[in-house]
Amino acid sequence: MTTGNTGAGVRRLILSDFRSYPGLDLAVGGRLVALVGENGAGKTNILEALSLFTPGRGLRRADLGDMAREGGPGGFAVSLTLQGEFDDVRLGTGLEPAAPGENPQRRFRLDGEPAGSPAAFADHLRVVWLTPAFDGLFSGPAGDRRRFLDRLVLAVDPEHGARVNALERALRSRNRLLEDERSDPAWLDAVEREAAETGTAVAAARLETAGRLAALIAAARDDASPFPWADMVLEGVLEAELATRPAVDVEDFYRGLLRENRGRDRAAGRTLIGPQASDLVVRHGPKGVPAERASTGEQKALLIGLVLAHAKLVAAMSGLKPLVLLDEIAAHLDPRRRAALFADLAALGSQVWMTGADRAAFLDLPPESEVFEVTPGRVSAILPST
Ligand SMILES: Nc1ncnc2c1ncn2[C@@H]1O[C@H](COP(=O)(O)OP(=O)(O)O)[C@@H](O)[C@H]1O
Ligand SMILES: [Mg+2]
Secondary structure, three states: OOOOOOOOOEEEEEEEEEOOEEEEEEEOOOOEEEEEOOOOOOHHHHHHHHHOOOOOOOOOOOOHHHHEOOOOOOOEEEEEEEEOOOOEEEEEEEEEOOOOOOOOEEEEEEOOEEEOOHHHHOOOOOEEEEOHHHOOOOOOOHHHHHHHHHHHHHHHOOOHHHHHHHHHHHHHHHHHHHHOOOOOHHHHHHHHHHHHHHHHHHHHHHHHHHHHHHHHHHHOOOOOOOOOOEEEEEEOHHHHHHOOOOHHHHHHHHHHHHHHOHHHHHHHOOOOOOHHHOEEEEEEOOOOEEHHHOOHHHHHHHHHHHHHHHHHHHHHHHOOOOEEEEOOOHHHOOHHHHHHHHHHHHHHOOOEEEEEOOHHHHOOOOOOEEEEEEEOOEEEEEOOOO
């Protein structure tokens, strides 16, 4: 069952001992929310708190232990009230302070009741984000782009994280077994079977989301948009096979490859072929050039276009308009692109949280927006007239 999230989003956010916030109780009314404040004021911390309501790592990919406020009791809690179509829903997560000698425990709560995992939130909330950490995405290592794609998949398919973890575990086991000359061959067979199964599932899930996203982008393609459309291809050995034959056949094919390449992989110290070596190749559509060759500003615009398209895909597939978190967004954009961004965001119908150091960047926000000033440990609403 879903709450039929209308996109109205978070109405209240409570932080306890989360990063720089000893205690924060924030009432939110806006659809577009801007957090303005100096460097280090605590803006990204708020977006990070919101990102904890999705499976996988939060927006900084940080350890939960690092999120507990320094000098605090050792745990933290984040809770939010979501406006649903019929009823409000309360979601909570945090790290319980541990007794001496024990590990702190992650907790999840749905309407006050304990829940087992963040998957319980997926019926109520999806979250997508863009942070400055993605700025070098197109010129950086392929692993960054795979992780970026995995986040996109995770937002439409909350099971994807478990799949990726299972593949990583299987590959680690295989690498260890190859390293040890005395390993039992039957064991290696079993691990390769597992790697082939999970590897094919990971490749198929990535292909499916990348394909849906590409179709959505193609349907809305506008060469004049300030956010250029991206031409995306997921390149990899299994991905190419999946385009031509059923997944069960590809699984057998991959198992064969793993067996044939034991010697080579043993020498390399890792498994060379598989979804762990794929790349999401992106081109700047209107210009027809590889994304890494576009200018810094063009790359940022391309990323924004991708994230906007992804938010639409999430809404179409889950029925939930995702919360969109855009960290340090306005800084890179000229006034024309900024105005276009605000218009596109308003049209999305999602609640959008943006941050920036410069108040002036948010002067042209549409009605129904809300601007907050962030100072260390505090967040206060700025009245539209001030
Ligand atoms: N676990 C923590 N406990 C207390 N303060 C923290 C913790 N983690 C980060 N901070 C503080 O949070 C601030 C950074 O907040 P951030 O949200 O990144 O700022 P910005 O407004 O620039 O986005 C820094 O001053 C940092 O010292
Ligand atoms: Mg920041």
